[in-house]
Amino acid sequence: MAFPHNNQCIHCNVTSCKHWDDDDRCKLDSIKVAYRQGCNSGDCEESMCASYHTK
Ligand code: SF4
Structure with missing residues (x-):
């Protein structure tokens, strides 16, 4: 469910x-x-922010 303008x-x-x-x-x-x-640790390292851009 999306929450636009929240x-x-x-x-x-x-x-x-x-x-x-x-x-x-x-x-x-x-x-x-x-x-x-390639990561199947079952820990938070399985996900990452794909919106990241270096400064
Ligand atoms: S600051 Fe960058 S790495 Fe952090 S949530 Fe926003 S886009 Fe992702």
């Missing part, structure tokens, strides 16, 4: 990303989370 807040501490903002937040309205190929 007040979603994406917390992130990836300071090397150009979308990162102060207070550990992402400036984007939405992000895409992608599966990391």
Whole structure:
């Protein structure tokens, strides 16, 4: 279910990303989370932010 025009807040501490903002937040309205190929650990490392762009 999509929530357009809401007040979603994406917390992130990836300071090397150009979308990162102060207070550990992402400036984007939405992000895409992608599966990391070849990783079957069952842990959070299986997913990654596909909206990342280096500064
Ligand atoms: S795009 Fe992804 S990695 Fe970059 S600040 Fe937003 S949530 Fe973090």
